[in-house]
Amino acid sequence: MRRMLGFFVRGLILLAPLAVTVWVCWLVFTSVDGWLGLPIPGAGFVVTLVLITVVGFLGSNLLTRSAVNLLEGAMGRLPFVRLLYGSTKDLLNAFVGEKRRFDKPVTVDMMADGGVRLVGFVTQDSLAHLDMPTYVAVYCPHSYNFSGQLHLVHASRVRPLDVASADAMAFVVSGGVSGLVPTALSTGEYATIRIP
Numbered sequence: 644m645r646r647m648l649g650f651f652v653r654g655l656i657l658l659a660p661l662a663v664t665v666w667v668c669w670l671v672f673t674s675v676d677g678w679l680g681l682p683i684p685g686a687g688f689v690v691t692l693v694l695i696t697v698v699g700f701l702g703s704n705l706l707t708r709s710a711v712n713l714l715e716g717a718m719g720r721l722p723f724v725r726l727l728y729g730s731t732k733d734l735l736n737a738f739v740g741e742k743r744r745f746d747k748p749v750t751v752d753m754m755a756d757g758g759v760r761l762v763g764f765v766t767q768d769s770l771a772h773l774d775m776p777t778y779v780a781v782y783c784p785h786s787y788n789f790s791g792q793l794h795l796v797h798a799s800r801v802r803p804l805d806v807a808s809a810d811a812m813a814f815v816v817s818g819g820v821s822g823l824v825p826t827a828l829s830t831g832e833y834a835t836i837r838i839p
Contacts, residue, residue, distance in 0.1 A: 748804040748811035751781055751796050762815050763794065764808065770795060786818035 676687035701707045718728040747765040763783035770778045779798050784791035804811055 745782070745812065746808045748806055748808050749781060750802050750804060751783070751794060752800040752802070760802075761794070762804065762811060763791075764811070765801065766793070784812065784815050786816060788816075 672685050672688045675691050676682075676684060679687040679690060681687045681690070702711050715728075719725050745764040745766070748762065749765055750760040750762055753759040753761055761781075761783045763781040765779050766782050767780035769776060770780060773795075775795060777798055778795050779801055781794045781796050781801060782791055783794060806814075
């Protein structure tokens with residue numbers, strides 16, 4: 644009986660992520676199809692991908708760049724819209740844009756002896772503009788959540804992680820359960836920070 648229970652748990656571990664992925668994809672496909680009123684399953688999703696790609700092409704074209712700048716300028720003048728638009732744009736750029744921010748995984752010593760550390764990503768190498776020249780901005784994502792906290796940390800308490808940023812993000816978001824565990828922790832201070 645114990646062996647059968649082990650097989651059941653193993654099957655659950657193999658099938659549950661697949662089922663959740665298929666369900667989320669189906670939900671996205673049917674939702675987009677419903678919004679656009681298209682009777683063919685998946686057609687709305689394809690139309691959305693094509694539309695996003697065309698807008699991206701037009702946004703990078705020299706002829707339409709001035710229109711994009713004009714639109715962004717208008718968005719920047721509206722109080723609530725500016726906050727929502729700017730935050731969303733910055734978040735997307737941080738993950739997939741040309742100005743990616745989560746590409747410097749680090750650990751942060753939470754105690755003087757280094758006994759407790761947070762895994763995060765340096766998003767700004769210098770906070771001199773905040774009159775804190777020896778500090779860096781470190782974003783620490785939460786596990787199993789799409790949120791995190793920004794910490795302003797003295798550079799001497801930040802150590803680079805010798806892993807790919809995607810591996811570090813997977814490690815944190817999974818609560819340390821992910822098989823993508825960092826393989827080496829650097830013992831040096833954050834290399835690119837210049838402390839006066």
